Amino acid sequence: MDRGGSQKKRHKAVANVDIISNLPDVIKDKILCCLPIKEVLGTCLLSRKWRYTWASMTELTFREDDFDLGSSIEEGETKKFVNFINMVLSLHNGPILKFELNARRVHLLSAGGHIHRWMLMLSRNGVKEIQIRTKIWRNHKIPSSFFSCEELEYACLQGCIFQLPPLFTGFKRIHTLHFIDFCATENNIGELVASSPNLEKLILSRLLSFADISIHSTKLKILRVDGMFKHLSLVTPHVSSAVINLQVNTGYVPRAGCNFNLSQFIGSLLDIENISLLGHAFECAAHGILPGKLPRLLNRLTEITLEIDLGNMKEANAAHCLFQVAPNLRRVELQLIYRGYAAPTSNFWDSIDHQAGLFNNLDTVVLSNFAGSCAESGFLKLLLEDAPVLRIAQIKDNNKLDKESLKRLLKMRRASKDAEVILL
Amino acid sequence: MASAGSGDEKAATVTLISSDNEHFEVPEAVATLSQTIRHMIEDGCTDGGVPLPNVTGRILAKVLEYCNKHAAASDKDELEKFDKAFVDIDDQATLFDLVMAANYLDIRGMLDLTCQTIADMIKGKSVEEIRETFNIKNDFTPEEEAEIRRENQWAFDD
Numbered sequence: 001m002d003r004g005g006s007q008k009k010r011h012k013a014v015a016n017v018d019i020i021s022n023l024p025d026v027i028k029d030k031i032l033c034c035l036p037i038k039e040v041l042g043t044c045l046l047s048r049k050w051r052y053t054w055a056s057m058t059e060l061t062f063r064e065d066d067f068d069l070g071s072s073i074e075e076g077e078t079k080k081f082v083n084f085i086n087m088v089l090s091l092h093n094g095p096i097l098k099f100e101l102n103a104r105r106v107h108l109l110s111a112g113g114h115i116h117r118w119m120l121m122l123s124r125n126g127v128k129e130i131q132i133r134t135k136i137w138r139n140h141k142i143p144s145s146f147f148s149c150e151e152l153e154y155a156c157l158q159g160c161i162f163q164l165p166p167l168f169t170g171f172k173r174i175h176t177l178h179f180i181d182f183c184a185t186e187n188n189i190g191e192l193v194a195s196s197p198n199l200e201k202l203i204l205s206r207l208l209s210f211a212d213i214s215i216h217s218t219k220l221k222i223l224r225v226d227g228m229f230k231h232l233s234l235v236t237p238h239v240s241s242a243v244i245n246l247q248v249n250t251g252y253v254p255r256a257g258c259n260f261n262l263s264q265f266i267g268s269l270l271d272i273e274n275i276s277l278l279g280h281a282f283e284c285a286a287h288g289i290l291p292g293k294l295p296r297l298l299n300r301l302t303e304i305t306l307e308i309d310l311g312n313m314k315e316a317n318a319a320h321c322l323f324q325v326a327p328n329l330r331r332v333e334l335q336l337i338y339r340g341y342a343a344p345t346s347n348f349w350d351s352i353d354h355q356a357g358l359f360n361n362l363d364t365v366v367l368s369n370f371a372g373s374c375a376e377s378g379f380l381k382l383l384l385e386d387a388p389v390l391r392i393a394q395i396k397d398n399n400k401l402d403k404e405s406l407k408r409l410l411k412m413r414r415a416s417k418d419a420e421v422i423l424l
Numbered sequence: 425m426a427s428a429g430s431g432d433e434k435a436a437t438v439t440l441i442s443s444d445n446e447h448f449e450v451p452e453a454v455a456t457l458s459q460t461i462r463h464m465i466e467d468g469c470t471d472g473g474v475p476l477p478n479v480t481g482r483i484l485a486k487v488l489e490y491c492n493k494h495a496a497a498s499d500k501d502e503l504e505k506f507d508k509a510f511v512d513i514d515d516q517a518t519l520f521d522l523v524m525a526a527n528y529l530d531i532r533g534m535l536d537l538t539c540q541t542i543a544d545m546i547k548g549k550s551v552e553e554i555r556e557t558f559n560i561k562n563d564f565t566p567e568e569e570a571e572i573r574r575e576n577q578w579a580f581d582d
Contacts, residue, residue, distance in 0.1 A: 011516045011545055011557075018559045019520045020542070027527055030535065034543030041579040044572055045551045047560050051572065087578045 021049045025056070033059040036066045037088070055091055059098040062088075064105060082114050089121050096122060098129040104159070105135065116143040123148040128173075133158040133180070147171075156180070164188055170195030177202050182227075184209040193217050226279070234265040240300070242269075245278040263288025266322070267295055274303035282306045283339065286318035294325045301326040305333040311375035312339060316348045323358050332359075332383075333366040336376060349378030359387035366394045372405045381412055390416040396424045438465060439473035440488075446481030447473065450488060454495040458487075459530035478528045483521045486510075490534050511541040516558075 013019075020028075032040045032054060040054045062085050067077075081103070099122050101115075115132075122130065123145045130152065134140060142162040146155075153173050158180035174196045179189070182204065193199060193215050200221045207227030214233040215223075223236055226245035236242075246260070262277070262285035269275075277285060304326065308315050323329065352358075365383060370376055384393065395409065410421055436452040438461065456462040464470055476484065493506050513519050519538060526535035546554055555562060564572070573580065 011519060012514060013516045013557065013559050016559055017517075018561065019517065020558045021560055023520065023524070024527065027523055027539065030539040031542050031546075034540050035547060038579070039547060041576060042551060043546075043554070044576055044579075045564075045569065046555060046562075048563050048568075050560075083578060 021047060025053075028053055029056070029058055032057050033061075036063070037061060038066060041088075052093065056094040057092075058095060059100075060088065060092070060096055061098075061100040061102075063100075063102040065102070085118065086114065089118055094125075096125045096127050098131075099127055100129075100131040102131075102133050103135075104133055115140075116145070119143040119149075120145040123150075126151045128152060129154040131156040132160060135159055154178075157182070162188060162192075164191050164195070168195060170197065172196075173198060175200045178205075179203070179207070180205040182207050184211050184213060184229075186211045187213050190214040190216070193220075231260070233261045235261075235268065236265075237268045237270050239269065240271050240273045241275075242272065243276040243278070243305075244281045245276075246281040246284065247279045260284045263293070263318075267293060269298060270296075271300055272298055273300045274305075275301065276305035278305070278307040278335065280307075282308050282318070283312075283315060286312075286314040289318035289321050291317075291321055294321055296325070298326050299328055302328055303331040303333075304329060305335070307335040307337055309337050309339045310334070310349070310379050311373055313348065316375065316379075320348075320352065320358075328361050329359065330361055330363045331365070332362060334368070336367060336369045336371065338371070338373070347374075347378070349375060349382050352382055354382055354385045356386065359383055359390070362387040362390055364392045364394070365390065366396070368396045370395050370397045370401070372397070372401050372409075377409075380409070384412050384414045384419065384421075386415060387419070388415045390414070390419040393419060393421045394424060395421065438470050440484060441473045441475045442479055442481035442484045443477050444481050446484070448481075448484060448488060450491075451495075454488070454491045457491040457495055457531055457533075459532075461529065476529075479525045480521070483518070483525050486518075486522060487525050487529065487531070487534070491531070494533060507537050511537060 020031075023031075032043070037060065040057065043050050043054055044052070062081075064081060067081050067084070085101075099118075101118075120143070127149050128151050130146070130149065131154075132142075133156075140160055142157060142160045144163075144165045146162070147165050147168050150171075151173060152171050154176045155171075155174065156176075156178040159182075161183060171192075175198055177192065177196065177199060178201075182189075184207065189204065190213055193202060194217075196217075198219055199217055200219060202215070202217070202220055202222070203224040205224070205226055207225065207229060209227065209229035209231075212231040212233070213229060214235075216235040218236075218238060220236045220238065221240050223234070223239045223242045223244075225232070225234075226243070226247070228247045232246075234244075244262070260281075262281060266275070266285060266289065304322065306319065308319060310316055310319075323332075362383070365387075367376070367380065370380075380393075380395075384390070397406075401409075406423060409423070412421075414421075437449050438452055438455045440448045440450055440455065440461070442448070452465060456465065461470075461474060464474055479487070490510060494503065511519065511522075513522075519541065523535065523538040523542065525531075526538055545557055549557065554560065
């Protein structure tokens with residue numbers, strides 16, 4: 001327990017003057033919001049002025065970790081935590097702008113209907129930000145009163161599922177939606193996005209979907225999707241930053257024309273500045289990225305990150321097409337992988353014109369899991385010879401390369417005199 | 425974002441006038457860390473200087489120290505170090521003056537920093553210790569105090 005004694009004479013008070021109690025309410029509120037809620041409650045005993053200051057806090061954060069619930073959560077402990085929240089909410093006086101509930105171990109969403117009452121109260125109090133993190137894969141349904149929170153601007157839900165109520169008119173003000181450990185059996189995410197006209201940021205982490213998910217949004221700026229899904233259609237032409245990490249069940253191999261419109265997605269991007277395609281995302285996209293298929297130059301694109309098999313003909317071709325439409329590319333990161341089942345092509349990169357000006361603005365390249373295969377070495381050779389302003393080439397080989405190969409790498413001809421090849 | 429002057433001209437500045445009539449000429453890019461001043465610049469009412477009747481010269485100088493550092497947007501670790509030293513102040517009164525100034529001038533980062541610092545002075549302390557730290561006078565009668573403890577018993581049970 002920090003007793004403050006170690007601070008010696010720091011923050012010495014002016015003799016007999018109590019400044020803190022006379023600060024404007026908005027500042028006192030901000031200070032209290034920086035404290036764990038139990039300590040905030042303690043302030044009711046300070047003086048008459050402070051008796052009900054806690055009750056008008058605009059942000060309420062309930063974390064099970066702040067309550068010594070012990071390592072094995074028992075029924076009684078859960079009751080205490082729930083009761084505390086019940087009390088605070090019922091005695092609370094004034095708007096609640098932010099509500100955060102961190103209860104990953106406690107069975108909060110199961111019995112008792114507590115969360116329904118809490119959500120109803122929040123919807124009546126103009127809440128702007130809601131964060132609920134619960135036990136994962138419980139698939140508890142978010143109460144429908146969540147959708148009556150008309151002032152909602154930011155929502156982060158972990159471990160919950162939801163269903164849009166029939167008369168839902170949309171979240172007019174919401175700018176960020178963040179779903180974690182989310183299991184979808186229908187396109188409710190897509191419907192929610194469609195009813196959120198001002199949505200700018202959409203993050204889906206560890207999504208598990210058996211449904212056909214379709215995300216359409218013209219205002220969306222930042223998109224992050226990772227997880228396992230069987231079908232994903234993205235129409236978000238104005239995103240400036242996109243990270244897509246597509247995992248698949250073992251044994252399932254994405255085939256041509258697989259259920260993802262990733263190649264059209266990339267082709268439709270107008271304002272993209274950085275893009276990451278990980279897992280099987282680029283492999284899928286590659287089926288549709290062919291010479292001439294990417295309709296326009298992506299002038300704002302400065303960073304590309306790909307998980308890619310450079311020896312796979314389709315992927316190599318697609319990568320080449322992508323580089324060709326990104327004249328202002330400054331950073332490339334490739335997480336190299338050998339997928340093992342496609343016809344390898346060792347000479348693709350050697351056959352490309354090395355003076356084509358492909359990497360005119362490239363400043364940094366990072367290659368991870370470099371195994372020194374023909375394709376990978378061929379690509380590196382091309383890049384070094386064609387990048388006139390390259391500064392750093394970072395190659396992470398996990399100690400796979402022998403001394404001879406490493407020497408050969410370092411000896412490769414470079415177009416940029418300042419280029420530094422770093423082996424890790 | 426402030427409108428930066430073109431390369432060969434001097435960057436646009438704004439004059440801030442403290443409550444005790446000290447004048448500070450500050451680049452717009454620095455002054456606009458204050459949303460209050462930013463709106464004034466956008467509304468074009470900064471001719472002849474911006475009077476800040478709620479901030480003394482001494483405090484304004486410190487505020488500008490913060491704004492200068494943060495406007496230069498150096499790296500995160502450096503800023504963290506600076507922030508830590510910035511609030512390592514000897515007397516509480518200055519800390520409170522800074523939090524009031526940050527609120528009045530609407531400088532988000534500085535407001536968060538100073539409020540967190542004050543919160544850290546409360547954290548982990550008993551009621552009596554908090555009173556002592558901030559000179560809060562206990563004006564409850566014993567009956568009142570007993571009533572509060574009953575009213576909020578659910579919060580104190582541990």
